[in-house]
Amino acid sequence: MGATSNICDYATEAPRITSSSSSISDVPYSRLTVQTSLSLPEMTPRIIELCKELFKNWSKQDDSCFHVETVSGGITNLLLKVSVKAESGDTESVTVRLYGPNTDYVINRERELHAIKYLSAAGFGAKLLAVFANGTVQSFINARTLVPADMRIPNLAAQIAKELHRFHQVEIPGSKEPQLWNDIFKFYEKASVLEFVDGEKQKKYRTISFTEIHDELVELKELTGRLNSPVVYAHNDLLCGNIMANDEQGKLHFIDFEYGSYNYRGFDIGNHFNEYAGYDCDYSLYPGKDEQYHFFKHYLQPDKPHMVSVKDLEALYVETNAYMLASHIFWALWALIQAKMSPIDFDYLEYFFLRYNEFKKQKGGCLSLAQSFLQGS
Template identity: 65%
Template sequence: MEVAEQEACQGYASQDILSSPLTIDPSLPLPHIKHHVVDLCKDMFKEWSNLDDSCFLVERISGGITNLLLKVSVKEENRVDVSIAIRLFGLNTDNIIDRQRELQAIKYISAAGFGAKWLGVFGNGMVQSFINAYTLTPSDMREPKQAAKIAKQLQRFHQLEIPGSKEPQLWNEIIKFFEQASVLGFDDIKKQKTYETISFAEVHDEIVELKELTERLNSPVVYAHNDLLSGNVMINNEQDKVYLIDYEYASYNYRGYDIGNHFAEYAGFDCDYTFYPNRNEQYHFFRHYLQPERPNEVCYHLPW
């Protein structure tokens, strides 16, 4: 990261961010959510506090396991329409996502020009600028042109310097998930019987073995996205710009893990691993990652 960029990040991160104590239940139907969203907007943005509710248009953009994303368009008389994005954290997601770590990091990530501009926080979510772009599908992500763009952006992302521990978080997260998974219980008898067939002792031993194996690789530790699936990549074709979004799982981690996890996402939610990138597709990605401006100059010293 260049010195000027670091200073810009530090300056932005020290600025006051808008905040509100209000919360919004993400499980409510959209018509009911809208009323709460309008109240939130008026509370956070004082210039909107006296607007009529009819000036606000609330639309659902996407919704996943961990959050619900809404677009809010505000129309004022004789003014250009303004749009913002409101992300509601999913219920009980604090059990699997370190929200404090996410909010700490997003200040710096946003200031470095990744994703949307961070505008504020509220009781169970955050407010950002709206990105005029579309999310990719797994098949989009596999296209050579798009893969090259993603590789270039990921290389930039891996150069971020975020305050805090630089210990790779992969194994800490796996152990946390393992501990939570090993004490579950289900009211559904069939599910409970299936759950009881899992040998968590064997799973634990495999985790330990894999950790020992990966430690031999000496993979560089970088600030990693850790969830680079197609839905977290947005493209604006008019500006020829790629956005890497959603940093809920971002942390310092092994570079090889972040790239390998991204390749696994070529399989999509159907987990069709016949789409996992072959050697040539991987090399195409690596060339644009290692030398974004001169990818054809990258040479490989292969053992075969």
């Protein structure tokens, strides 16, 4: 964790966010917006202005004391590290997270901010320090971001499983209703009525059968509902880019809870396994049964993984691989909406076909596995 624990003590009495969410009413708020389309040199003065407004102990610092650098730039958010050198010579750092343009179409920001307070109290992610018009300021985590190959390392996989078990124990006040099918059907409604100005995109979009997708959703919802997957507070986007490791301390950090919600345990694990494919989406890297069992043992009984029964391993294997299918459809429909709304240079339309085709490829085997399990139980 960066040296930022005292920053909130000096925060300005900034305007409070106009929201019913009590979890964000006690942090500074600014109405400033920082355009993600700007280059880093163009963005830097605006970031400095923002930080000076939000944090009183930085308000009189000369601009030359600030250093702004890019931490990462994904296809949803832009993360910046802001470091400030104090008169004492010490350096304080925070992370400024800029929301991607139009991401509110697919992300419930109020739900995210509501959960951060409780997740932070439980030791997950960075501490929320401030909120502004199109992003947040959080404490800086001194750790490296994992790469896809890391998730296959047995010791790291065991650590991730244990941390996910702990994550799933967190209680977030409010409704405990699982959001998977609510979110998927909302995505479906938005994705099925799009129109693209680009003729080639529109032509490709028209090849999609939304009647077929709807039938797939109904069938999958009915089948997974019979598996009785426990409802937990789930991360829902546990790819390598959202896991950080401090190798010296042997500590993992889960970050970015923007898709977090109460959801089915099987979805969170199945979605994580899909991310073994990495940024190249090589789904041949999806973990085999032995790798999955290794993960399950440390997830189900973190302190005594060798004590997990074969019956419990088999049940979680079926559950996870059924919900893995839901993960593919979730992100496929998400991609269609992004293809229309996002200005980011990424082929979201192609990504839809990649995920939906993988769903169809895996569907037969996973559904047969689930049906056989249900018949035998």
